[in-house]
Amino acid sequence: MENKLYEYARLLVEIGANVQKGQTLIISSPIECAPFARMCAGAAYDVDCREVVMNWTDDFLTREKYMRADDAVFDEVPEWKVRFFTDYANQNAAFLHIYASDPENLKGVDPSRPARASMAGGNAMKDYYRMQSASEFAWCIGSIPIKAWAKNVFPHMSCEKAVDALWNAIFDAVRITGDGNAVKRWREHLGKLSERKQKLNEFNFKYLKYSNSLGTDLTIELPENHVWEAGADISRIGVDFVANMPTEEVFTAPRRDGVNGIVFASRPLVHDGNIIDKFSMTFKDGRITEVHAEKGEDVLRAAVAVDEGASYLGEVALVPYDSPISNSKILFYNTLFDENASCHLAFGEAYPCIKGGAQMSREELLRHGLNDSNTHVDFMVGTSDMSIIGVTHDGREIPVFVNGNFAV
Amino acid sequence: MENKLYEYARLLVEIGANVQKGQTLIISSPIECAPFARMCAGAAYDVDCREVVMNWTDDFLTREKYMRADDAVFDEVPEWKVRFFTDYANQNAAFLHIYASDPENLKGVDPSRPARASMAGGNAMKDYYRMQSASEFAWCIGSIPIKAWAKNVFPHMSCEKAVDALWNAIFDAVRITGDGNAVKRWREHLGKLSERKQKLNEFNFKYLKYSNSLGTDLTIELPENHVWEAGADISRIGVDFVANMPTEEVFTAPRRDGVNGIVFASRPLVHDGNIIDKFSMTFKDGRITEVHAEKGEDVLRAAVAVDEGASYLGEVALVPYDSPISNSKILFYNTLFDENASCHLAFGEAYPCIKGGAQMSREELLRHGLNDSNTHVDFMVGTSDMSIIGVTHDGREIPVFVNGNFAV
Numbered sequence: 001m002e003n004k005l006y007e008y009a010r011l012l013v014e015i016g017a018n019v020q021k022g023q024t025l026i027i028s029s030p031i032e033c034a035p036f037a038r039m040c041a042g043a044a045y046d047v048d049c050r051e052v053v054m055n056w057t058d059d060f061l062t063r064e065k066y067m068r069a070d071d072a073v074f075d076e077v078p079e080w081k082v083r084f085f086t087d088y089a090n091q092n093a094a095f096l097h098i099y100a101s102d103p104e105n106l107k108g109v110d111p112s113r114p115a116r117a118s119m120a121g122g123n124a125m126k127d128y129y130r131m132q133s134a135s136e137f138a139w140c141i142g143s144i145p146i147k148a149w150a151k152n153v154f155p156h157m158s159c160e161k162a163v164d165a166l167w168n169a170i171f172d173a174v175r176i177t178g179d180g181n182a183v184k185r186w187r188e189h190l191g192k193l194s195e196r197k198q199k200l201n202e203f204n205f206k207y208l209k210y211s212n213s214l215g216t217d218l219t220i221e222l223p224e225n226h227v228w229e230a231g232a233d234i235s236r237i238g239v240d241f242v243a244n245m246p247t248e249e250v251f252t253a254p255r256r257d258g259v260n261g262i263v264f265a266s267r268p269l270v271h272d273g274n275i276i277d278k279f280s281m282t283f284k285d286g287r288i289t290e291v292h293a294e295k296g297e298d299v300l301r302a303a304v305a306v307d308e309g310a311s312y313l314g315e316v317a318l319v320p321y322d323s324p325i326s327n328s329k330i331l332f333y334n335t336l337f338d339e340n341a342s343c344h345l346a347f348g349e350a351y352p353c354i355k356g357g358a359q360m361s362r363e364e365l366l367r368h369g370l371n372d373s374n375t376h377v378d379f380m381v382g383t384s385d386m387s388i389i390g391v392t393h394d395g396r397e398i399p400v401f402v403n404g405n406f407a408v
Numbered sequence: 409m410e411n412k413l414y415e416y417a418r419l420l421v422e423i424g425a426n427v428q429k430g431q432t433l434i435i436s437s438p439i440e441c442a443p444f445a446r447m448c449a450g451a452a453y454d455v456d457c458r459e460v461v462m463n464w465t466d467d468f469l470t471r472e473k474y475m476r477a478d479d480a481v482f483d484e485v486p487e488w489k490v491r492f493f494t495d496y497a498n499q500n501a502a503f504l505h506i507y508a509s510d511p512e513n514l515k516g517v518d519p520s521r522p523a524r525a526s527m528a529g530g531n532a533m534k535d536y537y538r539m540q541s542a543s544e545f546a547w548c549i550g551s552i553p554i555k556a557w558a559k560n561v562f563p564h565m566s567c568e569k570a571v572d573a574l575w576n577a578i579f580d581a582v583r584i585t586g587d588g589n590a591v592k593r594w595r596e597h598l599g600k601l602s603e604r605k606q607k608l609n610e611f612n613f614k615y616l617k618y619s620n621s622l623g624t625d626l627t628i629e630l631p632e633n634h635v636w637e638a639g640a641d642i643s644r645i646g647v648d649f650v651a652n653m654p655t656e657e658v659f660t661a662p663r664r665d666g667v668n669g670i671v672f673a674s675r676p677l678v679h680d681g682n683i684i685d686k687f688s689m690t691f692k693d694g695r696i697t698e699v700h701a702e703k704g705e706d707v708l709r710a711a712v713a714v715d716e717g718a719s720y721l722g723e724v725a726l727v728p729y730d731s732p733i734s735n736s737k738i739l740f741y742n743t744l745f746d747e748n749a750s751c752h753l754a755f756g757e758a759y760p761c762i763k764g765g766a767q768m769s770r771e772e773l774l775r776h777g778l779n780d781s782n783t784h785v786d787f788m789v790g791t792s793d794m795s796i797i798g799v800t801h802d803g804r805e806i807p808v809f810v811n812g813n814f815a816v
Binding site: 022031034038041042045050053054056058060061064065067070072077078080081083084087089297298362 | 411430439442446450453458459460461462464466468469472473476477478480481486488489491492495674
C-alpha cells in the first residue's frame with residue numbers, strides 16, 4: 001500500500017502537474033486527505049520545487065457555510081482569493097487538485113446558493129479560468145478516497161472496507177500497481193490517446209450524430225478548424241502536463257449554436273454537492289430548451305441557468321464503453337472517474353479547441369462558435385449501444401462509434 | 409468531555425473573540441485540530457455570524473517548507489496573504505487563533521529562515537499587526553492539545569494519556585468545568601484583573617526594580633502616561649474581547665531606552681519551533697547587549713536580531729507566582745500558558761499602553777518611548793522569590809511583588 005501511495009503521489013506530481021525545478025506548486029486538498037497531500041508535497045520537494053502552498057478545504061465547513069452563512073456571501077468573492085489563484089497562475093505555478101467530496105454534501109441546501117457562488121467565482125476569477133482552459137499553466141486533478149464518498153460508491157460495505165475498495169478502484173483506474181512503472185505505463189497510454197485524436201482530426205467532421213436505446217437523438221455541429229485534444233497539454237512555459245488523472249477521453253468543442261435534438265444521461269451526475277440522476281436535455285439551435293431529471297431537477301435547472309452560456313454545450317468527449325473504468329462497472333459518483341468511463345458532453349465554457357484558439361480572446365472564440373460561460377459541467381451520455389456517426393464536409397457518413405466503442 | 413469542549417468553543421467565540429451578529433470570523437487552526445475548529449465555527453454560526461473563513465495550518469508542511477523550500481521564499485510575503493489578513497481586519501472581522509504546535513517543530517532548521525520570514529511578514533503586514541496591537545479588531549488566541557505538543561508537556565505518558573492530561577490542564581487554566589458557567593466565571597475573573605490594573609495605574613510608577621535569586625537585577629523605566637492593561641480590550645466597533653485565553657497578566661509598555669541590568673529567564677521559551685532554555689539578557693539603556701542560553705542560543709540570537717526594535721523591550725507583565733497555571737506546576741511549552749504562570753517581559757513591538765496611544769502612529773509612540781518592531785516575543789522571568797519594587801515620581805519605593813506575589 002505504501003508503495004502504491006508513493007507511486008501515485010509521484011505520478012500526480014511528475015506526470016500530472018509535472019512540477020519543474022524552481023516552480024511553485026499549489027495543492028488544493030480536503031483536510032481529510034492530509035497524509036496523501038503531504039506525500040504529494042514531499043514528492044514535489046523531491047524534484048526541487050520552489051515551495052508548496054496549500055489550499056485546504058473541508059466538506060463539513062463548506063456545508064455549514066452553505067446552510068448557515070449570510071445570504072450575501074454567495075454573491076461575493078474576496079480579493080485575496082482572486083489574488084491567490086490569479087497571481088500564482090501568472091507566476092507559472094503548477095496546480096494540483098486533490099478532489100474528494102461527499103457526493104451529497106450540499107443536499108438540502110438552497111440550490112441557488114452554490115449556483116450564485118459559481119457565477120460570482122467565475123466572474124471574479126475569469127482570468128484564472130481562462131488561463132486554465134487555455135492550458136497556460138500546468139494543472140492536474142486527481143482523487144483519493146474519503147469515507148463519505150467511499151460509502152456512496154460501496155454502500156453495502158463497512159466504512160473501512162469501502163475506503164479500501166475505493167483505493168483499489170482508483171489505483172486500477174490510474175494504472176498504479178506499486179511496481180514503480182506507472183510513469184512508463186502512462187507514457188504509453190498517452191501515446192494511444194494521441195493516435196486517436198490524430199485520426200479524428202484527419203476526418204475534420206462537420207457533424208456528429210448520436211443515438212442509442214435510451215432515446216438519445218442528437219446532432220452536434222463542430223466548428224470549422226476544430227481540434228480534437230487528448231492526454232497531455234503543454235503549458236505556456238513549454239511543459240507537458242495531464243490535467244485529469246485518469247483520462248481516457250478525446251475531446252473537442254461543439255459549435256455553440258449547432259446542437260439539436262435530445263440527449264439522455266447514462267450515469268448520475270454529482271454537481272454542487274448533490275446527485276442529479278435520470279435526466280435528459282433538449283436542444284434547439286444550441287440552446288437547452290428543456291431539462292428533466294427524476295432526481296435533483298432543481299439543482300440541474302440552477303446549474304444550466306448560472307449564466308447565458310450555461311445553457312449551451314462547451315465540450316464533446318469520446319470514451320469507448322470498453323474502457324478500463326467502464327469495465328470496472330463501478331459508479332464513482334465523481335465526474336473525474338465517471339466521465340472517463342463514458343462518452344460525455346459538458347454545458348458551459350468551451351476549451352479553446354480550435355486552431356490558434358489558445359491565443360484568441362473569449363470574444364474571438366465566441367465568433368468562431370465556441371461557447372463562453374463561467375461554468376463547465378460534464379455529464380455522461382455513453383452507453384453500450386451508443387452509435388455516433390461522423391458527417392464530413394463533403395457529406396460522407398463515417399461510423400465513429402458502433403455499439404459504444406470506437407469504430408474508426 | 410463533549411460538554412467541556414462545547415463550553416470551551418462557546419467561551420472562545422462569545423467571550424474571547426466575542427463574535428457579533430453579521431460579523432465575519434476568521435479561524436486559524438492546525439488541520440489536526442479540525443474537530444474543535446468546526447465546533448468553534450458552529451458556535452459562531454449559533455450567534456449569527458456572517459461567515460466563518462478558515463485559515464488552516466499544518467506543522468508537517470511548515471517544517472517541510474522551512475527545511476526544503478527555495479531560500480528566497482523566506483524573504484517574501486505573497487500579496488494574497490497580506491490581503492487576507494488586512495482586508496478582513498479592515499472589514500472589522502473577528503479573528504480566532506487556535507494555536508497548537510510541536511514546540512520543536514523547526515528543530516534543525518537554519519534559524520535565519522524563520523527569523524527572516526518573521527521580518528518579511530512583519531513588514532508586509534504592518535497595517536494588520538498595528539491594528540491588532542491597537543485592538544482595532546477583536547482577536548483571541550486559545551490552544552488545544554495536539555499529540556506532539558502533549559508529549560513534550562507529559563513526556564513520560566503514552567500519547568493518548570498525554571493528550572488527555574493536557575486537555576485537563578487546559579480546561580483548568582481556562583476555567584472550564586463543563587457546568588456551563590465558564591462565561592460567568594470569566595466575567596468575575598476579568599473584574600479582578602481590572603481592579604489590579606487600576607491600582608497600578610494609580611501609583612503611576614517611574615521605575616520597576618526586579619531582583620531574585622536567579623541573579624536578575626533589572627531596572628525598567630516606564631514612560632510618562634503609561635497605562636496598565638488587563639483582561640478585556642475594546643475593538644474599534646466597541647466590542648469587548650479577550651485577546652488571550654487564559655490571561656492572568658497585568659501589562660504595560662516599558663520606556664524603550666530605560667532598561668538596565670540583567671534578567672534571567674525562569675521558564676523555557678518556545679520560539680520559531682525551537683526550545684530556548686536557561687537564558688539571560690543584559691541591557692544597557694534599553695538595548696540588549698548580551699544574550700546567553702544553555703539551549704537554543706542561535707535561535708535566541710536570531711530572534712533579537714530580526715530588526716532594530718527586536719533588541720529592545722516592548723512589554724512588562726505582572727503575574728503572581730501563586731496563580732492557577734503556576735500552581736498546576738505544569739510547564740506548557742506554549743507561551744500562551746507559560747506567560748500566564750509567570751511575570752514576563754517581551755522584546756520587540758510595544759502595545760500602545762499609553763494615554764491616547766491607540767490613536768497614535770508608530771512614530772508618535774516611538775517619540776513617547778514605546779518600542780517599534782516587526783516582532784514581539786514574550787519570555788518568562790517570574791520566580792517564587794521575585795521582588796519587584798516600584799519607584800514613584802516623588803522617589804517613594806513601593807513593594808509591588810514580594811516573594812513572587814502581588815504586595816500592593
